[in-house]
Amino acid sequence: MATVLPGKAAPGMTQRTRRILMKTALFFGLGLGAIFAGAPVLWMLSTSFKSNGEVFQNPPKLITESFSLDAYTAILTNGAQLRFFLNSYIVAIAVTALTLLVGILAAYAFSRFTFPFSRTINAVIVSVQAVPPITLVIPYFGLVVGLGLYNTYPGLILTHMVFTLPYAIIMLTAYFNTLPKELDESVKVDGGNSWTALWRILVPISVPGLIAVGVYTFMISWNEYLFALALTRTDDMRTVPIGIQLLMGQHSYEWNQMMAMSILGSIPVLILFLVFQRRFIGGLTSGAVKA
Template identity: 45%
Template sequence: MTNAQNTHTTVNEERQRLFRRVMVYVALTVVTLIMAFPIIWMVSVSLKPTVETFSLPPRLLPNSLYLDGYTRIFENPQFRRFLLNSYLLGIVVTILSLAIGTLAAFGFSRYRFFGDKAAKLFVITTQMVPSITLLIPFFGVIVWLRLYDTIWGLVLTYLTFALPYAVIMMNGYLDTIPRDFDEAATIDGCSPLGVLFRVLLPVAAPGLISTAVYTFLLSWNEFLFALALTRSVEMRTVPVGISMMVGEFGLKWDEMMAFSVIGSLPVLVLFMLVQRFVVSGLSAGGIKG
């Protein structure tokens, strides 16, 4: 091939790479706009009076800043109670899932015992059962334990869904850490728990953070069991509280969307702060060492 042909081939390859790169960015932009539009519209409606929400043609930006929906939410003690319940549930379930799940994952990762494979398979299988099929059995168990309409009944219920994931996630992450770390710590006099807390967990920080974020999101967003296992208004959570705002003869869109924004804000802020750890934790947790 002559120099001219080589130059022409190189130019064509550069154009093809540039075209593929542009198409990737266009596709990512379209997908991002599609995913972000419901959030943008939710914020927009929360800043409008209900009458302006149904104006034609629709307007994304409000005519003026309208904060009455947010004011009524913060002044209502019931809505503050819903937020408190959701925060309490999310924090307690996250702490218990990390504590129990990390210890179980450490056992699966570092020790071999009779029935370990069957136990691990059972933990994985629990994630395949649709949660809706467990509603009635859970209701009977919670009533029998006299935990109906209590925060601890919801904690126990959410823990059964979050704990298997915590075990699977942390087990996958701990498997990626070389056993040389354990041997070096043991030679220095560490006990098995010392190896876990002093050596492995600092290295497994991304896995811990990603697991914590998932369990918190599960507790924060869950609706079905929070509705079925509670009766009093004082025990309702944010998702159930939003559904209670649908009235028989009308709906205050600005108030409901304001509460939705307030309920979504902790989740969005939490994910934005730790997204780097979540991505690295999820990718590493899916690799077997």
């Protein structure tokens, strides 16, 4: 039977205490982070159910006494506001689909083939991520106007892809690098070619990586504000972020409608993340760890 010397705690007790303290500190930190991240969203949701005058009530109240859906009704019955959502869906879905298509082809080329200037091209792709978007507004504005794409869907889609494609290529290249090249060779032995290996073998088993890139791309395009403002002129081409900004009038702000539209605008990204949460995280970690 083991004996414990006087003045010394049992080794198991010390380790257990340390484990409990670490878990307590972890949960406490996660709780603070959840409050810090969730409080603004909770306040935004509360404000959307208030009247515009009640927003400035002092002291402010999280739970409103005059619960109302008027702000949501005003948004959902306004044709112009609904057009903003339609535009955002069209642009974000198109950007996501085209980014995945081009990203898959480019990533497969970088992962499986050796060609001149591949390192230089990779460096250029990475460098694009380091350029602040605001510095490119004037050059892209001139380019889009010169190509006759100002105030059009193609103009917005192509501009958004400039910022989503580098991430897609980097992530998918890293993901394809985790897949053994023997898969390609086995397809060629069976009479297939690189095209068959890509679309019949690599793409189906790369679904987690594709979902991670797709969700991220959709989120970036859906939330983009700067270029959506600079490259559109009429309300029938504006997107949700611009629609929220337009609720700021010259003499008054429709705060409750702004919050309601913000909540409605957050729902698509939230649903995407909740539905594909496991594959999204798995795709990100796989590309990051095994690249």
